Amino acid sequence: MSREPFRARADYAAFRSIPTRWADNDVYGHVNNVVYYSWFDTAVNAHLIEAGVLDIHGGAVIGLVVETGCRYAAPLAFPQVIDAGIRAARIGTSSVRYEVGLFAEGEAEAAAEGFFIHVYVDRESRRPVPLPADLRAVLAAISVHRG
Structure with missing residues:
Protein backbone atom coordinates (compact mmCIF):
# COMPACT_ATOMS: atom_id res chain seq x y z
CA MET A 1 0.00 0.00 0.00
CA SER A 2 1.50 3.33 -1.02
CA ARG A 3 1.26 6.29 1.29
CA GLU A 4 0.04 9.66 0.04
CA PRO A 5 2.89 12.19 0.20
CA PHE A 6 2.75 14.94 2.79
CA ARG A 7 1.86 18.46 1.68
CA ALA A 8 4.47 21.17 1.18
CA ARG A 9 4.63 24.43 3.13
CA ALA A 10 3.20 26.23 0.10
CA ASP A 11 0.00 24.18 0.44
CA TYR A 12 -0.87 25.97 3.70
CA ALA A 13 -2.39 29.43 3.79
CA ALA A 14 -1.42 30.66 7.27
CA PHE A 15 1.28 29.79 9.80
CA ARG A 16 1.74 30.00 13.56
CA SER A 17 5.01 29.35 15.38
CA ILE A 18 4.65 27.22 18.49
CA PRO A 19 7.61 26.61 20.82
CA THR A 20 7.90 23.15 22.28
CA ARG A 21 8.05 22.81 26.06
CA TRP A 22 10.13 20.51 28.24
CA ALA A 23 6.91 18.78 29.33
CA ASP A 24 6.00 17.95 25.70
CA ASN A 25 8.67 15.25 25.49
CA ASP A 26 7.81 11.74 26.58
CA VAL A 27 10.05 9.00 27.97
CA TYR A 28 11.21 8.16 24.43
CA GLY A 29 12.76 11.63 24.03
CA HIS A 30 10.33 13.09 21.51
CA VAL A 31 7.05 14.99 21.64
CA ASN A 32 4.20 12.74 22.68
CA ASN A 33 1.49 12.19 20.08
CA VAL A 34 -1.27 13.83 22.15
CA VAL A 35 0.62 17.15 22.04
CA TYR A 36 0.25 17.28 18.25
CA TYR A 37 -3.52 17.51 18.67
CA SER A 38 -3.18 20.46 21.05
CA TRP A 39 -1.01 22.19 18.42
CA PHE A 40 -3.77 21.67 15.83
CA ASP A 41 -6.27 23.34 18.18
CA THR A 42 -3.84 26.13 19.05
CA ALA A 43 -3.00 26.98 15.44
CA VAL A 44 -6.57 27.04 14.15
CA ASN A 45 -8.32 28.62 17.13
CA ALA A 46 -5.65 31.32 17.58
CA HIS A 47 -6.04 32.21 13.90
CA LEU A 48 -9.82 32.53 14.29
CA ILE A 49 -9.58 34.48 17.55
CA GLU A 50 -7.02 36.91 16.10
CA ALA A 51 -9.23 37.38 13.03
CA GLY A 52 -12.08 38.35 15.36
CA VAL A 53 -14.44 35.55 14.33
CA LEU A 54 -14.23 33.30 17.40
CA ASP A 55 -15.16 34.44 20.90
CA ILE A 56 -14.43 31.44 23.12
CA HIS A 57 -15.96 33.06 26.19
CA GLY A 58 -19.18 34.64 24.98
CA GLY A 59 -19.74 33.95 21.30
CA ALA A 60 -23.13 32.60 20.26
CA VAL A 61 -21.50 30.09 17.87
CA ILE A 62 -18.75 27.62 18.85
CA GLY A 63 -16.98 24.81 17.02
CA LEU A 64 -17.09 21.24 18.33
CA VAL A 65 -14.61 18.64 17.08
CA VAL A 66 -16.40 15.63 15.57
CA GLU A 67 -13.48 13.87 13.85
CA THR A 68 -9.70 14.08 13.91
CA GLY A 69 -6.61 12.30 12.65
CA CYS A 70 -2.84 12.61 12.31
CA ARG A 71 -0.01 11.06 10.28
CA TYR A 72 3.57 11.22 11.50
CA ALA A 73 6.70 11.38 9.35
CA ALA A 74 9.50 12.51 11.68
CA PRO A 75 9.91 13.10 15.42
CA LEU A 76 9.82 16.53 17.01
CA ALA A 77 11.38 17.27 20.40
CA PHE A 78 12.13 19.98 22.92
CA PRO A 79 13.78 22.41 22.30
CA GLN A 80 12.34 23.10 18.87
CA VAL A 81 10.00 25.68 17.42
CA ILE A 82 7.19 24.26 15.34
CA ASP A 83 5.65 26.05 12.35
CA SER A 95 -18.83 22.40 9.32
CA VAL A 96 -15.21 22.90 8.33
CA ARG A 97 -12.43 20.41 7.71
CA TYR A 98 -9.18 22.00 8.86
CA GLU A 99 -5.85 20.55 7.79
CA VAL A 100 -2.66 21.32 9.69
CA GLY A 101 0.96 20.63 8.73
CA LEU A 102 3.57 20.64 11.48
CA PHE A 103 7.06 21.61 10.38
CA ALA A 104 10.23 21.91 12.43
CA GLU A 105 11.23 25.56 12.17
CA GLY A 106 12.83 26.23 8.78
CA GLU A 107 12.26 22.69 7.48
CA ALA A 108 10.65 22.13 4.09
CA GLU A 109 9.26 18.68 4.93
CA ALA A 110 6.38 18.23 7.36
CA ALA A 111 7.06 16.17 10.47
CA ALA A 112 3.33 15.47 10.78
CA GLU A 113 0.05 16.46 9.25
CA GLY A 114 -3.41 16.14 10.60
CA PHE A 115 -6.97 17.24 10.29
CA PHE A 116 -10.00 17.89 12.36
CA ILE A 117 -13.58 18.69 11.56
CA HIS A 118 -15.46 21.34 13.51
CA VAL A 119 -19.23 21.44 13.45
CA TYR A 120 -20.33 24.92 14.41
CA VAL A 121 -23.19 24.94 16.88
CA ASP A 122 -25.27 27.33 18.94
CA ARG A 123 -23.49 27.69 22.30
CA GLU A 124 -26.69 27.06 24.31
CA SER A 125 -28.58 24.43 22.33
CA VAL A 138 -11.95 34.20 7.14
CA LEU A 139 -12.21 30.54 6.15
CA ALA A 140 -12.35 31.46 2.46
CA ALA A 141 -9.02 33.26 2.87
CA ILE A 142 -7.34 30.03 4.08
CA SER A 143 -9.30 27.70 1.83
CA VAL A 144 -7.55 25.31 -0.52
CA HIS A 145 -9.91 26.73 -3.15
CA ARG A 146 -8.93 30.37 -2.64
CA GLY A 147 -8.21 32.19 -5.80
Whole structure:
Protein backbone atom coordinates (compact mmCIF):
# COMPACT_ATOMS: atom_id res chain seq x y z
CA MET A 1 0.00 0.00 0.00
CA SER A 2 1.50 3.33 -1.02
CA ARG A 3 1.26 6.29 1.29
CA GLU A 4 0.04 9.66 0.04
CA PRO A 5 2.89 12.19 0.20
CA PHE A 6 2.75 14.94 2.79
CA ARG A 7 1.86 18.46 1.68
CA ALA A 8 4.47 21.17 1.18
CA ARG A 9 4.63 24.43 3.13
CA ALA A 10 3.20 26.23 0.10
CA ASP A 11 0.00 24.18 0.44
CA TYR A 12 -0.87 25.97 3.70
CA ALA A 13 -2.39 29.43 3.79
CA ALA A 14 -1.42 30.66 7.27
CA PHE A 15 1.28 29.79 9.80
CA ARG A 16 1.74 30.00 13.56
CA SER A 17 5.01 29.35 15.38
CA ILE A 18 4.65 27.22 18.49
CA PRO A 19 7.61 26.61 20.82
CA THR A 20 7.90 23.15 22.28
CA ARG A 21 8.05 22.81 26.06
CA TRP A 22 10.13 20.51 28.24
CA ALA A 23 6.91 18.78 29.33
CA ASP A 24 6.00 17.95 25.70
CA ASN A 25 8.67 15.25 25.49
CA ASP A 26 7.81 11.74 26.58
CA VAL A 27 10.05 9.00 27.97
CA TYR A 28 11.21 8.16 24.43
CA GLY A 29 12.76 11.63 24.03
CA HIS A 30 10.33 13.09 21.51
CA VAL A 31 7.05 14.99 21.64
CA ASN A 32 4.20 12.74 22.68
CA ASN A 33 1.49 12.19 20.08
CA VAL A 34 -1.27 13.83 22.15
CA VAL A 35 0.62 17.15 22.04
CA TYR A 36 0.25 17.28 18.25
CA TYR A 37 -3.52 17.51 18.67
CA SER A 38 -3.18 20.46 21.05
CA TRP A 39 -1.01 22.19 18.42
CA PHE A 40 -3.77 21.67 15.83
CA ASP A 41 -6.27 23.34 18.18
CA THR A 42 -3.84 26.13 19.05
CA ALA A 43 -3.00 26.98 15.44
CA VAL A 44 -6.57 27.04 14.15
CA ASN A 45 -8.32 28.62 17.13
CA ALA A 46 -5.65 31.32 17.58
CA HIS A 47 -6.04 32.21 13.90
CA LEU A 48 -9.82 32.53 14.29
CA ILE A 49 -9.58 34.48 17.55
CA GLU A 50 -7.02 36.91 16.10
CA ALA A 51 -9.23 37.38 13.03
CA GLY A 52 -12.08 38.35 15.36
CA VAL A 53 -14.44 35.55 14.33
CA LEU A 54 -14.23 33.30 17.40
CA ASP A 55 -15.16 34.44 20.90
CA ILE A 56 -14.43 31.44 23.12
CA HIS A 57 -15.96 33.06 26.19
CA GLY A 58 -19.18 34.64 24.98
CA GLY A 59 -19.74 33.95 21.30
CA ALA A 60 -23.13 32.60 20.26
CA VAL A 61 -21.50 30.09 17.87
CA ILE A 62 -18.75 27.62 18.85
CA GLY A 63 -16.98 24.81 17.02
CA LEU A 64 -17.09 21.24 18.33
CA VAL A 65 -14.61 18.64 17.08
CA VAL A 66 -16.40 15.63 15.57
CA GLU A 67 -13.48 13.87 13.85
CA THR A 68 -9.70 14.08 13.91
CA GLY A 69 -6.61 12.30 12.65
CA CYS A 70 -2.84 12.61 12.31
CA ARG A 71 -0.01 11.06 10.28
CA TYR A 72 3.57 11.22 11.50
CA ALA A 73 6.70 11.38 9.35
CA ALA A 74 9.50 12.51 11.68
CA PRO A 75 9.91 13.10 15.42
CA LEU A 76 9.82 16.53 17.01
CA ALA A 77 11.38 17.27 20.40
CA PHE A 78 12.13 19.98 22.92
CA PRO A 79 13.78 22.41 22.30
CA GLN A 80 12.34 23.10 18.87
CA VAL A 81 10.00 25.68 17.42
CA ILE A 82 7.19 24.26 15.34
CA ASP A 83 5.65 26.05 12.35
CA ALA A 84 2.01 24.99 12.12
CA GLY A 85 0.49 25.59 8.69
CA ILE A 86 -3.30 25.68 8.45
CA ARG A 87 -5.84 25.53 5.68
CA ALA A 88 -9.58 24.96 5.27
CA ALA A 89 -9.93 21.91 3.06
CA ARG A 90 -13.73 21.81 3.03
CA ILE A 91 -16.19 24.48 4.07
CA GLY A 92 -19.74 23.20 4.45
CA THR A 93 -22.97 24.75 5.69
CA SER A 94 -22.15 24.26 9.37
CA SER A 95 -18.83 22.40 9.32
CA VAL A 96 -15.21 22.90 8.33
CA ARG A 97 -12.43 20.41 7.71
CA TYR A 98 -9.18 22.00 8.86
CA GLU A 99 -5.85 20.55 7.79
CA VAL A 100 -2.66 21.32 9.69
CA GLY A 101 0.96 20.63 8.73
CA LEU A 102 3.57 20.64 11.48
CA PHE A 103 7.06 21.61 10.38
CA ALA A 104 10.23 21.91 12.43
CA GLU A 105 11.23 25.56 12.17
CA GLY A 106 12.83 26.23 8.78
CA GLU A 107 12.26 22.69 7.48
CA ALA A 108 10.65 22.13 4.09
CA GLU A 109 9.26 18.68 4.93
CA ALA A 110 6.38 18.23 7.36
CA ALA A 111 7.06 16.17 10.47
CA ALA A 112 3.33 15.47 10.78
CA GLU A 113 0.05 16.46 9.25
CA GLY A 114 -3.41 16.14 10.60
CA PHE A 115 -6.97 17.24 10.29
CA PHE A 116 -10.00 17.89 12.36
CA ILE A 117 -13.58 18.69 11.56
CA HIS A 118 -15.46 21.34 13.51
CA VAL A 119 -19.23 21.44 13.45
CA TYR A 120 -20.33 24.92 14.41
CA VAL A 121 -23.19 24.94 16.88
CA ASP A 122 -25.27 27.33 18.94
CA ARG A 123 -23.49 27.69 22.30
CA GLU A 124 -26.69 27.06 24.31
CA SER A 125 -28.58 24.43 22.33
CA ARG A 126 -25.50 22.67 20.89
CA ARG A 127 -27.41 22.29 17.63
CA PRO A 128 -25.64 22.92 14.29
CA VAL A 129 -26.00 26.41 12.80
CA PRO A 130 -24.90 27.88 9.48
CA LEU A 131 -21.42 29.38 9.54
CA PRO A 132 -21.63 33.12 10.27
CA ALA A 133 -20.70 35.31 7.29
CA ASP A 134 -17.61 36.78 8.99
CA LEU A 135 -16.29 33.31 9.85
CA ARG A 136 -16.99 32.09 6.33
CA ALA A 137 -14.96 35.02 4.92
CA VAL A 138 -11.95 34.20 7.14
CA LEU A 139 -12.21 30.54 6.15
CA ALA A 140 -12.35 31.46 2.46
CA ALA A 141 -9.02 33.26 2.87
CA ILE A 142 -7.34 30.03 4.08
CA SER A 143 -9.30 27.70 1.83
CA VAL A 144 -7.55 25.31 -0.52
CA HIS A 145 -9.91 26.73 -3.15
CA ARG A 146 -8.93 30.37 -2.64
CA GLY A 147 -8.21 32.19 -5.80
